[in-house]
Amino acid sequence: MSIRNEIESNNAAWEHSAVTLDIPVRFAETDQMGVVHHSAYLVWMEAGRIAWLNAAGIPYTEIAGGGNHFAVTGISVAYRNPARFGDVVQVVTRLESLRSRQVSFIYDVRNAASGAHLAAAKSEHICVDLDGQMTRIPAEIVARMLAGARELARS
Amino acid sequence: MSIRNEIESNNAAWEHSAVTLDIPVRFAETDQMGVVHHSAYLVWMEAGRIAWLNAAGIPYTEIAGGGNHFAVTGISVAYRNPARFGDVVQVVTRLESLRSRQVSFIYDVRNAASGAHLAAAKSEHICVDLDGQMTRIPAEIVARMLAGARELARS
Amino acid sequence: MSIRNEIESNNAAWEHSAVTLDIPVRFAETDQMGVVHHSAYLVWMEAGRIAWLNAAGIPYTEIAGGGNHFAVTGISVAYRNPARFGDVVQVVTRLESLRSRQVSFIYDVRNAASGAHLAAAKSEHICVDLDGQMTRIPAEIVARMLAGARELARS
Amino acid sequence: MSIRNEIESNNAAWEHSAVTLDIPVRFAETDQMGVVHHSAYLVWMEAGRIAWLNAAGIPYTEIAGGGNHFAVTGISVAYRNPARFGDVVQVVTRLESLRSRQVSFIYDVRNAASGAHLAAAKSEHICVDLDGQMTRIPAEIVARMLAGARELARS
Numbered sequence: 001m002s003i004r005n006e007i008e009s010n011n012a013a014w015e016h017s018a019v020t021l022d023i024p025v026r027f028a029e030t031d032q033m034g035v036v037h038h039s040a041y042l043v044w045m046e047a048g049r050i051a052w053l054n055a056a057g058i059p060y061t062e063i064a065g066g067g068n069h070f071a072v073t074g075i076s077v078a079y080r081n082p083a084r085f086g087d088v089v090q091v092v093t094r095l096e097s098l099r100s101r102q103v104s105f106i107y108d109v110r111n112a113a114s115g116a117h118l119a120a121a122k123s124e125h126i127c128v129d130l131d132g133q134m135t136r137i138p139a140e141i142v143a144r145m146l147a148g149a150r151e152l153a154r155s
Numbered sequence: 156m157s158i159r160n161e162i163e164s165n166n167a168a169w170e171h172s173a174v175t176l177d178i179p180v181r182f183a184e185t186d187q188m189g190v191v192h193h194s195a196y197l198v199w200m201e202a203g204r205i206a207w208l209n210a211a212g213i214p215y216t217e218i219a220g221g222g223n224h225f226a227v228t229g230i231s232v233a234y235r236n237p238a239r240f241g242d243v244v245q246v247v248t249r250l251e252s253l254r255s256r257q258v259s260f261i262y263d264v265r266n267a268a269s270g271a272h273l274a275a276a277k278s279e280h281i282c283v284d285l286d287g288q289m290t291r292i293p294a295e296i297v298a299r300m301l302a303g304a305r306e307l308a309r310s
Numbered sequence: 311m312s313i314r315n316e317i318e319s320n321n322a323a324w325e326h327s328a329v330t331l332d333i334p335v336r337f338a339e340t341d342q343m344g345v346v347h348h349s350a351y352l353v354w355m356e357a358g359r360i361a362w363l364n365a366a367g368i369p370y371t372e373i374a375g376g377g378n379h380f381a382v383t384g385i386s387v388a389y390r391n392p393a394r395f396g397d398v399v400q401v402v403t404r405l406e407s408l409r410s411r412q413v414s415f416i417y418d419v420r421n422a423a424s425g426a427h428l429a430a431a432k433s434e435h436i437c438v439d440l441d442g443q444m445t446r447i448p449a450e451i452v453a454r455m456l457a458g459a460r461e462l463a464r465s
Numbered sequence: 466m467s468i469r470n471e472i473e474s475n476n477a478a479w480e481h482s483a484v485t486l487d488i489p490v491r492f493a494e495t496d497q498m499g500v501v502h503h504s505a506y507l508v509w510m511e512a513g514r515i516a517w518l519n520a521a522g523i524p525y526t527e528i529a530g531g532g533n534h535f536a537v538t539g540i541s542v543a544y545r546n547p548a549r550f551g552d553v554v555q556v557v558t559r560l561e562s563l564r565s566r567q568v569s570f571i572y573d574v575r576n577a578a579s580g581a582h583l584a585a586a587k588s589e590h591i592c593v594d595l596d597g598q599m600t601r602i603p604a605e606i607v608a609r610m611l612a613g614a615r616e617l618a619r620s
Contacts, residue, residue, distance in 0.1 A: 027360065027370070028353045028504055030497035032219075032550060035287065037493050038227040039201075042194040043338045050337065060337070061396035064187075072193040076231040082287060085497060086371035132190065132237060182515065182525070183349055183508045185342035187395060192338050198493045205492065215492070216551035240342060241526035342529075345597065348537040349507040356504075374497075382503040386541040392597060442500065442547060 017152035021051040021091045022112050025083055035082035041109060041119055042075060048091035049105045049123065056095075056148025063141060067130045070103060074124035080117045088112040095149050100136050102126055103145075172307035176206040176246045177267050180238055190237035196264060196274055197230060203246035204260045204278065211250075211303025218296060222285045225258060229279035235272045243267040250304050255291050257281055258300075327462035331361040331401045332422050335393055345392035351419060351429055352385060358401035359415045359433065366405075366458025373451060377440045380413060384434035390427045398422040405459050410446050412436055413455075482617035486516040486556045487577050490548055500547035506574060506584055507540060513556035514570045514588065521560075521613025528606060532595045535568060539589035545582045553577040560614050565601050567591055568610075 029040040049070075050060045063070070083089050090112040096104040102125065109119040127137040184195040205215045218225070238244050245267040251259040257280065264274040282292040339350040359380075360370045373380070393399050400422040406414040412435065419429040437447040494505040514535075515525045528535070548554050555577040561569040567590065574584040592602040 024357075026353060027356055027496060028502050031492060032495035032497065032499045033224050033226065033283075033287070034497045038230060039194050039197040039493055042197065043336060046194075046337055047334075059396070064395075069188050071188065071234075071237075073234050074232065075193060075234075077229065079226075079228050079230075082226075085374075086369070128188075132188070179512075181508060182341060182511055183347050186337060187340035187342065187344045189342045194338060198491060201492055202489075214551070219550075240529075241524070343534050343536065343593075343597070348540060349504050349511075352504040352507065379498050381498065381544075381547075383544050384542065385503060385544075387539065389536075389538050389540075392536075438498075442498070 017052075017056075017149040018092050018094050019048070019052040019055040019152065021048050021093070023047060023089050023091060025085050025087045025089060027085050030085050035084055038077070038079060040083075041077055041079070041121065044089060044091050044109065045075075045077075045093075045105075045107050045121055045123055048093035048107055051091075052093040052095065052105065052152075053145075053148075056145060056152055058141060058144045058148060066138065066141075068135070068138065068141070069128050070125035071128045071132070072123055073102075073126050074104075075121070077119055077121040079119050081111075083109075083111070083118050089118060095145070096122065098137075098142065098145060098149075100142070101134060103137065172207075172211075172304040173247050173249050174203070174207040174210040174307065176203050176248070178202060178244050178246060180240050180242045180244060182240050185240050190239055193232070193234060195238075196232055196234070196276065199244060199246050199264065200230075200232075200248075200260075200262050200276055200278055203248035203262055206246075207248040207250065207260065208300075208303075211300060211307060213296060213299045213303060221293065221296075223290070223293065223296070224283050225280035226283045226287070227278055228257075228281050229259075230276070232274055232276040234274050236266075238264075238266070238273050244273060250300070251277065253292075253297065253300060253304075255297070256289060258292065327362075327366075327459040328402050328404050329358070329362040329365040329462065331358050331403070333357060333399050333401060335395050335397045335399060337395050340395050345394055348387070348389060350393075351387055351389070351431065354399060354401050354419065355385075355387075355403075355415075355417050355431055355433055358403035358417055361401075362403040362405065362415065363455075363458075366455060366462060368451060368454045368458060376448065376451075378445070378448065378451070379438050380435035381438045381442070382433055383412075383436050384414075385431070387429055387431040389429050391421075393419075393421070393428050399428060405455070406432065408447075408452065408455060408459075410452070411444060413447065482517075482521075482614040483557050483559050484513070484517040484520040484617065486513050486558070488512060488554050488556060490550050490552045490554060492550050495550050500549055503542070503544060505548075506542055506544070506586065509554060509556050509574065510540075510542075510558075510570075510572050510586055510588055513558035513572055516556075517558040517560065517570065518610075518613075521610060521617060523606060523609045523613060531603065531606075533600070533603065533606070534593050535590035536593045536597070537588055538567075538591050539569075540586070542584055542586040544584050546576075548574075548576070548583050554583060560610070561587065563602075563607065563610060563614075565607070566599060568602065 029036045031037040090110045092108040096106045104124045107121040129135045184191045186192040245265045247263040251261045259279045262276040284290045339346045341347040400420045402418040406416045414434045417431040439445045494501045496502040555575045557573040561571045569589045572586040594600045
C-alpha cells in the first residue's frame with residue numbers, strides 16, 4: 001500500500017487527531033490597536049504543530065536533528081475575533097494531509113475561557129534538507145506521523 | 156456613481172498602482188533554518204501597504220489619527236524562495252479592492268538584487284473604529300485612496 | 311511610615327518573593343546562529359514580571375485597566391549560556407525595589423531541565439498614565455504589591 | 466604593537482567613528498501602550514552595528530560566512546522617550562572597545578525629525594565559532610575593523 005493510499009484511507013481518522021495547546025497572550029504581541037498583532041498567530045500555529053508532533057511521538061527537535069525541516073510554503077489565516085492581552089488562546093491543530101514530500105496542518109484558534117472563535121488557519125510545508133533543497137520526508141518519519149495520527153484519533 | 160461601481164471601473168488602473176518598498180533583511184528575522192522566518196513576511200507586507208498609502212497621499216498615521224484602523228481579516232502567503240540575512244527584499248504592493256467597509260491589497264516580494272520571486276501574498280481588511288467595531292471607511296478616505304490609486308497608475 | 315520606609319524595611323523579605331515561570335522556547339525565537347535571539351529574553355522577562363504580579367494578586371490587566379502602565383525605563387541583561395529550540399526556560403522573577411513612582415524587577419533565566427544559568431537581568435520602570443505621563447503608582451497598587459511580596463516571601 | 470595597545474591608542478579616533486542608520490518604525494513594533502515595545506530597540510541596535518560594520522568595510526555576512534559570529538553577552542538600554550508609529554528613528558552606532566575575543570558597541574537612538582533622544586545603549590559581544598565556542602576574533606577581521614574605524618573617524 002503506497003503512502004498516498006495509506007494517507008487517504010486514514011483521512012477520516014485524522015479529523016479526530018486534534019492536539020490542543022494553551023498559550024497565554026504576551027504583552028509584546030499586542031499593537032497600538034490594543035489587540036494582538038495578526039503576525040503572532042503564525043507563531044502560535046507553529047507552536048501548535050510542534051505540540052501536535054510532540055503528541056504524535058515525533059518531536060520536531062528529532063526531525064531537525066536528523067537534518068530535515070518542514071519549510072513553510074503556504075499560510076492562510078481567516079481572523080474572526082481579536083485576541084487581547086490577558087487572554088489565554090487555545091490552538092487546536094490537526095494534520096490535514098501527508099504526502100511523500102508535503103505535509104499540511106489546519107488550526108482553530110479560540111479564546112480558552114469563552115471558547116470564542118478567533119481564527120481558522122492552514123499551513124503547507126515541504127520537506128527540505130540542511131541545504132534547503134526539497135527532499136522526501138524520511139519514510140520512518142512518515143510512518144511515525146501516521147501511527148501518531150491514528151493513536152491521537154483513538155484517544 | 157456608487158463607490159462600488161467607481162471601484163470596479165477603476166480596476167484596470169489599479170493593476171498599475173504598484174508601490175515598491177525595499178527592506179533590508181534583519182538578522183533577528185532569521186531562524187535556525189538559516190533563512191528568514193515565514194512570519195516576517197506579514198510585517199513586510201504591512202510596511203508595504205503603509206508605503207502604498209503614503210505614496211497614495213493618505214498616511215496611515217492620519218487614518219489612525221482620525222480614529223480608524225484597517226484591521227486584518229485575512230492573510231494568505233505563497234512562499235516561493237527563501238530570503239536570507241544580507242538580502243534586500245523588495246515588496247511591491249497593489250490595491251486589489253476597495254469597498255465601503257473592506258479593502259484588500261496584493262503583494263509580490265522579490266529579492267531586490269536578483270529579482271528572484273520570494274512570495275506572492277494578499278491581505279484583507281475591514282475598517283474598525285477605536286472600539287474595534289466594524290464601520291464604514293470614511294468617505295473622504297475612500298475618495299483619497301481612489302484618487303491616489305489613479306495617480307499612482309498614471310505615474 | 312512612608313511607602314519608601316516600608317519598602318526598605320521589607321527588602322529582606324523580597325529576596326524570597328521569587329515567582330517562577332516556565333516558557334517553552336519557540337522556533338520563531340531562534341536565529342541563524344542556531345540559538346535563541348537575545349531580544350527574546352526581554353519578552354520572557356516581561357512574561358516573568360506579569361507572572362509575578364499575578365502571583366502577588368495584582369494582575370497587570372487590572373493595573374492597565376485602571377489607566378496605568380509600568381513603562382520600561384531601563385533594561386540590562388547578562389547572557390551566560392544560549393537557549394535552544396526544544397528547551398524550556400525558567401524565568402525566576404523578584405521585585406527589587408518599589409518607590410512611589412518607580413519599580414524594578416530582577417530575573418534569573420535558567421534551563422528548566424538542567425538548571426544551567428542562561429541569563430541574569432534587571433528591568434526598571436516608571437508608572438505612566440494613559441497619556442504616557444509619569445505619575446505616582448496608585449497607593450492601592452503599592453499596598454497590594456507590598457502585601458503580595460510579603461505573602462510570596464512567606465510561602 | 467599589540468591589538469590591545471593599538472585599540473587603546475585609537476580610542477580617541479573611535480569616538481568619531483559614528484555610523485547613522487535611519488529606521489522607519491513598524492506598526493508591528495508598537496504595543497497596546499501606543500508606543501514602540503522596548504524589545505524593538507535591541508533589533509534596531511543590531512541593525513545599527515551591522516550598518517557600522519558595513520560602513521567600516523566588513524559586512525557581517527562576510528564574518529558569518531567565515532564561520533564566526535559576534536554573540537551577544539550583554540545588553541543595557543536606558544530609555545528616555547517613547548518612539549511612535551510614524552516616526553523615523555535614527556540609530557547612531559560607535560565602536561566602544563575591541564579586544565582579541567571581545568567587542569562592544571554603543572548606541573544613541575534619536576527621533577530623526579526632532580532629534581529627541583529616545584535611548585542610550587550598549588552591547589557586548591564575544592566571538593564564537595560555528596559550534597558556539599568562544600574563539601579569537603580572526604586577526605584579519607580585527608585589522609579591518611580598526612582600519613574601518615579610523616577611516617570612519619577621518620571622514
